[in-house]
Amino acid sequence: MEFISSNVQKQAEIFQRQTEIRLAGEQLRLRLHNAKLIKDRGVQRFTYPSSFVAKEVVDWLLARKEAPHSEIAVSIMQKLFESDVIHHVCDAHATFKEDKLFYRFRNDDGTSIPTNQMRMAVRCQRIYEKMINEDNSIIKVRTEGSRQYRRTFFGSEILDWLVKHGEVHSRADGEKLCKTLVDYGLIRHVTGRYKFCDSNMLFQFTINFRRKRKLTEILxxxxxxxxxxxxxxxxxxxxxxxxxxxxxxxxxxxxxxxxxxxxxxxxxxxxxxxxxxxxxxxxxxxxxxxxxxxxxxxxxxxxxxxxxxxxxxxxxxxxxxxxxxxxxxxxxxxxxxxxxxxxxxxxxxx
Incomplete structure (x- = not known):
């Protein structure tokens, strides 16, 4: 068993938080599409596809009690702006402003530049969804010591699953993948103290990818x-x-x-x-x-x-x-x- 250093732990927590913010942003994007607030908009001779008006979104957040007042609503959108989830359609503004300005989600206009962290988060979510949908899923609530932990699995168990379902070619590849997922804060040992290894040690997914997020959480x-x-x-x-x-x-x-x-x-x-x-x-x-x-x-x-x-x-x-x-x-x-x-x-x- 190898211990994780405090610096690696802290960096993994930062990565996990960034993933949570992007997930909250994606849930908001889908909701705004359903509310018809994201659409093609034109000004003079220019058309901006799949954009939204900042003031309309702030009002929408307030009406649905996603924020207690406009300052919080703007702070939520600014956090998404800083996290590169949204941007001004012409990149002419360096902040989110509660005004009649057009903004877009980068997932709507294809300007999101995938990082290794983002690719791993997407891959982890796909694996999580496949696992959780199985009739006899290896993801379970388990007890270790006197505590219960959600979304857990044994180290050797997930390697069996990854090889069986063609996610990796070998157990060695699976172990390498899981160590990377630990580094990015996507899985961890239930105590948060140990690195991943092929064993009967108990690990867990740190993120419930299906949970509906309150937007104030990202603050x-x-x-x-x-x-x-x-x-x-x-x-x-x-x-x-x-x-x-x-x-x-x-x-x-x-x-x-x-x-x-x-x-x-x-x-x-x-x-x-x-x-x-x-x-x-x-x-x-x-x-x-x-x-x-x-x-x-x-x-x-x-x-x-x-x-x-x-x-x-x-x-x-x-x-x-x-x-x-x-x-x-x-x-x-x-x-x-x-x-x-x-x-x-x-x-x-x-």
Whole structure:
């Protein structure tokens, strides 16, 4: 058994997130086609096939509650723009703008340039779909230790399947393919610690290719998915195996005292955030009896947009020192205050 280095793990997580963004973009493309928002459009003497109007799509996202307000809708489309999923029809704009401008999905105009990562993602999805459609699929929910894992298979089992179905010529080729899929964050050992090998070790597909994605998921911070450093007082727990890598809550591994937070040379630095609440609230959950920490965030919510992260300690709210307050008191300060809150947080230096 070979261990995976932390750098390879982090890169695989980045690749996985990029794949999740492209899948969300493809699902949106198909929905916009069904809604007749993608069509041939003309301006003066020019025709732009399979294009959409930015303002129309933003309005459509709001009407279907895919985003709580236009800022989030624009941020979603900007993320797709940055990920090279969409572009301006003339490439005349370097950002996505909520205006009467024409944009296109690169999958509609053939301008997407496939990378090795993209080719592997497509191949992995094809293999996944073939496997999952079989009557006695090797992809199952299995238990290892005290935990259950979805979309799992044994290392030797997938090699048997790949050879049998002509996906590879030999087990050696299959092992090489699976190692590449691990590198691109498409499969992994259920603990995430080991490289792929021809064995009875348990691996899993990291992505449910069939899951309908919420577009706000693509705004999640990939840094939240990283494993904590040994010195961190927190551990991360995934909300669900069906959600992407950024869907975590944090749990204190050990109590952190006020003295530890404020001691000279303590591994924390302060940040001041301005959080503007919306109709749905503030977008963060605080827990603790003092000092209190941010346990969870709404993807794309007001707090996350302001720069708040899970694992932040709440130092003050609107100038009121909160380090000794229980979480109920902090919730009152935020909830009963003005619609925008000035929140000072302490962030751990990883």
């Amino acid at each position: 999640g911070d990939p840094a939240e998915a990283r494993q904590d450093s040994p010195d961190s007082p927190f551990s991360l727990e995934k909300l669900s195996d069906e959600l992407p890598q950024s869907s975590f809550v944090c749990v204190l591994k050990k109590p952190v005292t006020l003295e530890e937070l404020l001691a000279p040379g303590a591994p924390y630095f302060m940040k001041k955030l301005t959080v503007v609440g919306d109709d749905l609230g503030w977008g963060f959950v605080v827990r603790g009896n003092g000092p209190c920490h941010v346990q969870a965030l709404d993807p794309g919510g007001p707090a996350q947009r302001a720069g708040m992260k899970i694992r932040h300690f709440i130092k003050s709210v609107n100038g009121c020192d909160c380090l000794k307050f229980p979480y109920q008191k902090i919730n009152q300060l935020v909830g009963y205050g003005p619609k925008h809150a000035i929140i000072e947080v302490l962030e751990h230096i990883d």
